[in-house]
Amino acid sequence: MPCTDFENLLIDYRELAPVDRCRADVHLQACAECRNWFEALAEVDAALTARFEGLHAPATLAAALQRKVAQSGPLRVSAVPDILDFAGGLGVICATTVLACFYIPSSLLSAPILVACSSILLAAAVSAAAWSLRGNEN
Amino acid sequence: MEQRIKSCLDKGDPRAAFDLLVRLYQDKVYRLSLAILGDPGRAEDSAQEAFLRIWKGLGGFRAQSTLSTWIYSVARNTALTALQSTSLHRTHSLEEPSIRIAAEDYRQECAAPARAGFDVSALVNQLPARYAQVIRLYYMEERSYDEVARLLDIPMGTVKTLLHRARNELATALARSTVKGG
């Protein structure tokens, strides 16, 4: 383990200002423990660069995708923006409510029926909103 | 390129849009999957799964977010789900064979280990998942904190902290093994 006071300096060695780099160099010359750790850090950096830098996707990925997409058939493209889906859904619900008010005899419009009808309409509105605002989650 | 993809979508040609999109994002999506999963074979499967989800969602894609943000979030979620299923599976396994197999895969692929017997990927695989993900991606993305933060959707400060600790742990592990090995 490096000396506590120098650990951060040594980890950020590449990005150090000249003054701090000078401090780190002086300490490295005097402290074998830090020198050993700093050499290990340099080896880790070199090995990680060799292993991961400039990595590309394997060619098999694009080929497999071409095949699977061709098998999956044509994609449905929705021409209606989500907000219109939402507005349309609300429109249908409002129209149904207005028509219901006209056609249901007033004698039947007792409080329990009104409560039941408004609950159903509310549930329908919430589901319509959730459905149309589901966005692009998949 | 992103504009061309969007114009293909506007013209009602999702297949052309998808082909362009794969060409543009396959490296990023694969790297992100590999950073999260740590195993090349599983990363390829996860990247493929992510692109298929993107294909299915492409018809409904609206410019609520940029295309790249959406693509990275699908890729990230797909890989994290795959990782989660491994973790659940692992609780039943005392031997943890997946780590050893992954390390074996890496050993075969590793271009030039810095010293004999030193397998950096196996060391990285032993780190906590968050450290391992950040450190793999940092080196894959040419040491850009910004890009790592964007791909993993975490603050840049967190990237720096995780990376700092990960490099510290790896150097300490290697330094100890050197002392032990003589």
Ligand SMILES: [Zn+2]
């Ligand atoms: Zn020291």
